[in-house]
Amino acid sequence: MAQTIDVVAPARSAKEPLFDRRMIAGLAILVGILTIFLTYTRLPSAISKFSIVDIAATKDTQSAFSQILDPAAFPGALEWIAYGVNLWDANAIGMFFAMLLGGAAMTAFQFSPRTRVRNLLGKGGVAGAGLGGALGVPLFMCSACSAPVSLGFYRGGAALETSLGVILGSALFHPISLMAIFLLMPVEMAAARIAFGLVMLLAVVPAVARLRTGSPACAVGAPPGLEAPPSGGPAGERIGWVRAGRQAVSAWADNTVDFALKLGPPMLLAGFVVGVIFSILPPQGISGSIGTGAVAILIAAAVGTLVQVPGMFEIPLTLGVLALGLGEGAATAILLTVPSTGLITFGVTRREYGWKVPGSMMAATFALGSAAGFLVRAL
Amino acid sequence: MKKMWVRRILGTVVLVVMGASAAYSLNFAGLRDKFPPPAVAAASALSSPSAR
Numbered sequence: 001m002a003q004t005i006d007v008v009a010p011a012r013s014a015k016e017p018l019f020d021r022r023m024i025a026g027l028a029i030l031v032g033i034l035t036i037f038l039t040y041t042r043l044p045s046a047i048s049k050f051s052i053v054d055i056a057a058t059k060d061t062q063s064a065f066s067q068i069l070d071p072a073a074f075p076g077a078l079e080w081i082a083y084g085v086n087l088w089d090a091n092a093i094g095m096f097f098a099m100l101l102g103g104a105a106m107t108a109f110q111f112s113p114r115t116r117v118r119n120l121l122g123k124g125g126v127a128g129a130g131l132g133g134a135l136g137v138p139l140f141m142c143s144a145c146s147a148p149v150s151l152g153f154y155r156g157g158a159a160l161e162t163s164l165g166v167i168l169g170s171a172l173f174h175p176i177s178l179m180a181i182f183l184l185m186p187v188e189m190a191a192a193r194i195a196f197g198l199v200m201l202l203a204v205v206p207a208v209a210r211l212r213t214g215s216p217a218c219a220v221g222a223p224p225g226l227e228a229p230p231s232g233g234p235a236g237e238r239i240g241w242v243r244a245g246r247q248a249v250s251a252w253a254d255n256t257v258d259f260a261l262k263l264g265p266p267m268l269l270a271g272f273v274v275g276v277i278f279s280i281l282p283p284q285g286i287s288g289s290i291g292t293g294a295v296a297i298l299i300a301a302a303v304g305t306l307v308q309v310p311g312m313f314e315i316p317l318t319l320g321v322l323a324l325g326l327g328e329g330a331a332t333a334i335l336l337t338v339p340s341t342g343l344i345t346f347g348v349t350r351r352e353y354g355w356k357v358p359g360s361m362m363a364a365t366f367a368l369g370s371a372a373g374f375l376v377r378a379l
Numbered sequence: 380m381k382k383m384w385v386r387r388i389l390g391t392v393v394l395v396v397m398g399a400s401a402a403y404s405l406n407f408a409g410l411r412d413k414f415p416p417p418a419v420a421a422a423s424a425l426s427s428p429s430a431r
């Protein structure tokens with residue numbers, strides 16, 4: 001499948017070329033796939049969901065989104081199978097395109113001139129996180145599906161802050177979700193969602209990124225067929241466009257297949273684990289036993305931190321929590337924590353980022369989601 | 380070398396399965412209409428005249 005790639009030792013001089021033709025080809029693949037994803041599936045889907053997103057998801061009603069298997073048709077101990085299969089079906093399109101986009105992102109950036117483009121994406125701190133957030137917004141993906149794209153950036157040479165920012169930008173600043181939240185929910189809850197997203201992106205991500213030690217994953221997990229990161233040196237410039245395109249497509253295929261093998265099985269497994277949590281503690285089914293106070297907020301935040309749902313589903317879920325009388329505090333905790341991260345994102349990113357980074361993101365999600373819930377309840 | 384090819388084959392299989400799942404979810408070529416999900420098929424059976 002892979003062709004031999006010319007590898008030239010990086011020349012850190014003022015004569016480093018501005019671009020590599022293979023990088024341009026990789027970017028074209030990335031933009032092309034993203035365009036197909038948005039125009040053929042994601043935007044039409046988001047717009048169609050907008051018309052039904054105000055149907056509260058309660059224990060006795062069907063989910064606002066389609067189902068493959070009906071959990072009610074399963075014995076109680078096996079309901080997790082239905083939840084897991086439904087979650088896989090709901091995320092199937094996003095996850096497939098996430099593999100393709102992650103592979104394309106890694107391809108584009110691994111061919112980028114080492115000091116020019118990588119300096120831009122290699123910025124750490126608040127600036128890097130903000131850049132990542134901005135790059136994540138057009139993905140329109142949940143935090144599970146955007147995780148492979150994040151890894152593609154990271155393995156291609158982007159800073160960890162930028163890579164984590166991609167996940168949060170996509171999950172928390174989904175334009176259609178934000179529009180629906182402002183239209184359907186009290187303004188204090190909508191404001192809490194915006195504030196939570198900004199704090200997570202601009203404060204938590206830079207802090208959490210410092211926990212990652214060692215070299216970036218791109219130096220450790222290079223896909224098969226590429227023995228060393230190629231450089232955009234003189235050899236890259238002399239390659240013709242046709243050959244550059246072929247090398248970029250070949251690298252993209254290798255990267256995508258590598259992503260699928262490393263991330264597909266953990267995604268499936270984590271989905272069934274989320275299914276177990278849903279069957280034991282469905283967020284919309286715990287009313288009546290925990291009231292509307294601090295316990296309700298903490299349990300809602302904990303469940304929301306662990307579970308993962310398709311894009312925009314936090315909205316009917318939150319409306320369901322409100323309809324069941326759990327109060328705005330618990331509803332706010334659900335609205336903030338559910339889309340942010342979860343066990344699927346943890347399982348997918350743990351291998352590249354180490355367990356401290358995704359674990360700390362989950363801890364921060366729980367803490368800030370709970371705090372926001374207490375604040376909104378007090379208002 | 381052999382391990383690299385095994386990884387490529389397995390990765391391709393996983394990618395094809397994910398692609399097939401995505402195609403089914405998208406109702407590509409009417410797949411979802413031809414093979415409706417069990418939950419939808421059960422709901423249709425309950426609402427059909429013969430079920431009353």
